[in-house]
Amino acid sequence: MIAKVKKYATTNTLVIVGILLGALFGSILPELALKQKVLGTAFVYFLKMLVVPLVFSSIYVAILGLGSVEHLKRMGLKTIGLYLLTTTLAVLTAIIAMNIFHIGEHVSSAGLEFSQASTLAPFSFESMILSFIPTNIFHALSSGSMMQIIVFAILFGVASLYLSKSQQEPMINLFTSVSEAMLKMAEWVILLTPIGVFSLISYVIAEQGIEVIFGLYKYILVVVGVILFHALFTLPAVLRLFTKINPYRYLSDVREAPIMAFSTASSAATLPVSMRVVEEMGGVDKKNASFVLPLGATVSMDGTAAYLSVAVLYIANLAGVPLSFGDQVLLGVTVVALSVGVAALPSASLVMMVVILNQIGLPVEYMALIVAVDRILDMCRTSLNVTSDLIVTKIIDEYEKRR
Structure with missing residues (x-):
């Protein structure tokens, strides 16, 4: 255990150094920073390489480990309920913050270029629901359609519960071995984190430029402020309410995962790291982590929900369209409902914003x-998404251990 603590502490220190050096490198030498993007991209690809086999095998083994459909139903309802609770609290925090600060009311929108916004694909509730069902599971596996993979893995696991023990045993052994192998590979990829973070941060700074950040500093400050408040106060309060453990000590132990999420901007890519860290450093039982975390990587979107709420209210202020209390309640309900349909990939929430607008x-x-x-x-909101996953996983783990 001591060796593991030292390993993650060293990695965390190097990651922070990588973030600082990356920001400096991207600011001073932007041309070189743009050319070295391949390092960060390769790092993210290595992580994504592990996601599909890890999610499928972990969920399948976790469901068989539960032993019964009743246990799965009880644990699943608690997990979804907690994810909805934290997402609702994130949206509420965002709406309150925007009603306090009123940013965007006196910002000129003259000269805006609208070409980027018009390229987004149309969206409907019907297409979102149907997109959860895999018509071809092999296509879903090859394309990395996370929600379809999760739906099939759950159905496959539930069906296997009705098999005889002799039929279940080889399946459990196979997918347990697959899961362990993926987590071992995740350990190797974690060693590359400082280099990957340096590359990704430097590229983002070089591509976006500091001027853009300064031009929207009020908007950025409110979004980041809401995210930090939810991460440092709301989520710890939820963890403390449902358990008796120290939330800040736990978050400190598993901080590797939110840092990784910040650098990759992808909940799915962070999943292998989250599963390894939450088990080794967070003291979460592997069976519980294997069920809650893959589900959270797709349906838990606290950061995305908070961001969408601030962004929509900011756009309303820019357009000079005041939203009534009822409109803001409708906004909150819509954001919570749609957050489940947001893919665990960078910038997919822009499509959700079109729906809401x-x-x-x-x-x-x-x-x-x-x-x-x-x-x-x-990057910021993905880090919050993963932090919420870690909190809910710990709560579910505590409940299961009490049983």
């Missing part, structure tokens, strides 16, 4: 203004 009747073209800093804020 169209529903409320706000001009989609105003998205062009905030798209410029979306990548930077995507």
Whole structure:
């Protein structure tokens, strides 16, 4: 255990150094920073390489480990309920913050370029629901369609519960071995984190430029402030409410995962690291982590929900369209509902923003203004998404251990 603590402590220190040096390198030598993107991209690809086999095998083994459909139903309802609770609290925090600060009310929108916003694909609730069902599981596996993989893995696991023990045993042994192998590979990839973070941060800074950040500093400050408040106060309070453990000590132990999420801007790519860290450093039982974390990587979107709430209210202020209390309640409900459909990939929430803006009747073209800093804020909100996953996983683990 001591060796593991030292390993993660060293990695964390190097990651922080990588973030600082990457920001400096991207600011001073932007041309070189843009050319070395391949290092960061390769790092993310290595992580994504592990996701599909890890998610499928982990969920399958976790469901068989539960032993019964009743246990799965009880644990699943608690998990979904907690994820909805934390997402609702994130949206509520964002709406309150925007009603306090009123940013965007006196910002000129003259000269905006609207081309970026108009390229987003149309979206509907019907297509979102049907997209959860894999018509070809092999295509879903090859394309990395996370929700489809999770749905099939759950159904496959539930069906296997009705098999005889002799039929279940070879399946459990196979997928347990696959899961262990993926986690071992994740350990190797974690060693590359400082280099990957340096490359990704430097590229983002070089591509976006410091000027863009300064131009939207009020908007960025509110988004980041809401994310930090939810991560440092709301989520710890939820963990403390449902358990008796020290939330800040736990978050300190598993901080490797949110840092990784910040650098990759992808909940899915962070999943192998989250599973390894939460078991080794967070004291979570592997069976519980294998069920809750893969589910959270797709349906838990606290950061995305908070970001969408701030962004939509900011656009409403820019457009001079005041939203009533009822409109803001509708916004909150819509964001919580749609957050489940957001893919665990960078910037997928922009599609959700189009849906919300169209529903409320706000001009989609105003998205062009905030798209410029979306990548930077995507890193922040993904880190919060993963932090929420870690909190819910710990709560479920504590409940299961009490049983």
